[in-house]
Amino acid sequence: MAKQKKQPRPKAITPKGFRDYFGTEVTERAEMLQKIAGVYHRYGFDALESSAVETVEALGKFLPDVDRPNEGVFAWQEDDAKEGQDWLALRYDLTAPLARVFAQYRNDLPTPYRRYAMGPVWRNEKPGPGRFRQFYQCDADTVGTSSMAADAEICAMLADCLEEVGIPRGDYVIRVNNRKVLEGVLEAVDLANVSNPNGPPDYYDDMGEWQANILRTIDKFDKVGEQGVRDLLGEGRKDASGAFIDGIGLSDAQSEPVVAFLTSKGVNNAETLQNLSSAVGSSEIGYEGIRELEEIIALLNAQNYQADRIIIDPSVVRGLGYYTGPVYEAELTFEITDDKGRPRQFGSVAGGGRYDDLVRRFTGQEVPATGVSIGVDRLLSALHAKGRMDQTAKGPVVVTVMDRSRMADYQAMVAELRTAGIRAEVYLGNPKNFGNQLKYADKRNSPAAVIQGSDEHDKGIIQIKDLILGAKIAENATYEEWKERPSQFEVPRDQLVAKIREILDGQD
Structure with missing residues (x-):
């Protein structure tokens, strides 16, 4: 019996004369x-x-x-x-x-x-x-x-x-x-x-x-x-x-x-x-x-x-x-x-x-x-x-995952942000490499990332990283300016929404 010829994979191309919008x-x-x-x-x-x-x-x-x-x-x-x-x-x-x-x-x-x-x-x-x-x-x-x-x-x-x-x-x-x-x-x-x-x-x-x-x-x-x-x-x-x-x-x-x-x-x-x-x-x-x-x-x-x-x-x-x-x-x-x-x-x-x-x-x-x-x-x-449109729209605030067993806590954070009208999501990829989570947030053009490991959880605090400010500081700030305007800081857990809103208002 002749071996059945394998079907070629379809080409992932947009039809001529059409385009995709993102x-x-x-x-x-x-x-x-x-x-x-x-x-x-x-x-x-x-x-x-x-x-x-x-x-x-x-x-x-x-x-x-x-x-x-x-x-x-x-x-x-x-x-x-x-x-x-x-x-x-x-x-x-x-x-x-x-x-x-x-x-x-x-x-x-x-x-x-x-x-x-x-x-x-x-x-x-x-x-x-x-x-x-x-x-x-x-x-x-x-x-x-x-x-x-x-x-x-x-x-x-x-x-x-x-x-x-x-x-x-x-x-x-x-x-x-x-x-x-x-x-x-x-x-x-x-x-x-x-x-x-x-x-x-x-x-x-x-x-x-x-x-x-x-x-x-x-x-x-x-x-x-x-x-x-x-x-x-x-x-x-x-x-x-x-x-x-x-x-x-x-x-x-x-x-x-x-x-x-x-x-x-x-x-x-x-x-x-x-x-x-x-x-x-x-x-x-x-x-x-x-x-x-x-x-x-x-x-x-x-x-x-x-x-x-x-x-x-x-x-x-x-x-x-x-x-x-x-x-x-x-x-x-x-x-x-x-x-x-x-x-x-x-x-x-x-x-x-x-x-x-x-x-x-x-x-x-x-x-x-x-x-x-x-x-x-x-x-x-x-x-x-005419430069009358913002070329780069802001992505969602990203809540990072430091401990897989505490996914419910992270979901509670995004629920608070969404209830306040703030676009937010929990990182749903493999959380093993924290650097990859921040890279994901950068690719999403996220304005901020929320970080809470076991130590922060026990102390009732969270870390917030202002990603937009961090990028600006990385481009042209001196060491003294970096110390004066840190892009990452900790706040009490119950101030999550207020601090994120402050960051967003400062970026507008």
């Missing part, structure tokens, strides 16, 4: 989510926790490629004799589940329905530096109202969230634009009379593609500037490598409304609105978008959210193809240093807008909605970059 990282995220949830709750939003798995049919247009249901998402096909074959997928974002939930429970939910949701989402996309296939989103949405007050409220709430988590006023700006204004600009372009080597587009068949090309060009404004956009709208331009990029083929007159739109930002919101009015020409939908922006700004001013926090900015164009009205983006304005030592602005940490087609796919009726999504991981990175 201790402080998990705690920091949880604390930030709690702060943001507090703001959402204060604004009257209710929590919603929907399924992490949705049918691909429910995800629908929210998928990156609806023709390939397993492209862009982690999907699998289920085979059920009763239900037939169906595709399921891990949720791609938190918006598509909201559409399904509202459509499913609309008769039981209040209208408007105000909900917030927090949790991981999954995208089956090519990973890269800082780009993972699983990440957290933190959303708040209002479904069932077309009032611009809902959009103004989202902007105000977003500003409050940033300040609540530690981004001070002056280090961020909420930028607001409107999809309808851009539609007015596209109307002013007059695409039906485009002159192009490939011939003019058929107005009904190709207009969507041409508008998409213009949107993609607009999206490059921050990178290529005004002249670069003019070139790409026209015949084309050479990129940084010298390669020629074909343009769309618009004339100078047709390009002018787009350029006017992108360069319409004024010294204040009133001037920007005036410039946008010129950019949209006689477009009715363009003026409708401007009136909505005017209303949003007026409502924000009434709540004392001025232009130092929230501004109208036509350069906010990302995702405009998805939205149907106002859009907003939170940008951090301070500088950080990149991997090559170059200064750059941190950039966007949140975005959202109005998307009135949210529930139509399920009900056949238009249901107005607006919302925002905050990038929690991006916010945490920003706070770390």
Whole structure:
């Protein structure tokens, strides 16, 4: 009989595009989510926790490629004799589940329905530096109202969230634009009379593609500037490598409304609105978008959210193809240093807008909605970059074990500390080597260690070692300073909690 081949051991590696989070990282995220949830709750939003798995049919247009249901998402096909074959997928974002939930429970939910949701989402996309296939989103949405007050409220709430988590006023700006204004600009372009080597587009068949090309060009404004956009709208331009990029083929007159739109930002919101009015020409939908922006700004001013926090900015164009009205983006304005030592602005940490087609796919009726999504991981990175997060969180106080037969006494000590609200644990490894216990405490970043051998127990005392102070003294203290400020001392057993609290207060 042939010898059975031994199965190889599995490799202990994290799947590509995913990562593991430890201790402080998990705690920091949880604390930030709690702060943001507090703001959402204060604004009257209710929590919603929907399924992490949705049918691909429910995800629908929210998928990156609806023709390939397993492209862009982690999907699998289920085979059920009763239900037939169906595709399921891990949720791609938190918006598509909201559409399904509202459509499913609309008769039981209040209208408007105000909900917030927090949790991981999954995208089956090519990973890269800082780009993972699983990440957290933190959303708040209002479904069932077309009032611009809902959009103004989202902007105000977003500003409050940033300040609540530690981004001070002056280090961020909420930028607001409107999809309808851009539609007015596209109307002013007059695409039906485009002159192009490939011939003019058929107005009904190709207009969507041409508008998409213009949107993609607009999206490059921050990178290529005004002249670069003019070139790409026209015949084309050479990129940084010298390669020629074909343009769309618009004339100078047709390009002018787009350029006017992108360069319409004024010294204040009133001037920007005036410039946008010129950019949209006689477009009715363009003026409708401007009136909505005017209303949003007026409502924000009434709540004392001025232009130092929230501004109208036509350069906010990302995702405009998805939205149907106002859009907003939170940008951090301070500088950080990149991997090559170059200064750059941190950039966007949140975005959202109005998307009135949210529930139509399920009900056949238009249901107005607006919302925002905050990038929690991006916010945490920003706070770390500014040195506003404690890089090393304190571990628990460690009660060492000097006598195995007295484990009950040591457990009584940690129980006292925990009852007093102090994080503590008993060393549960092999207590034979006391040095290893202190090494464990150091690795746990413990602020203090409690020591009580048989002699100390008989005398009714304990030894307390201030590990943080001890490390500082070991680094740079003289012998005289070490004698003056000893890092280990004895106290009566009944003063355990009081002395530990004193040490912790002194380390803060």
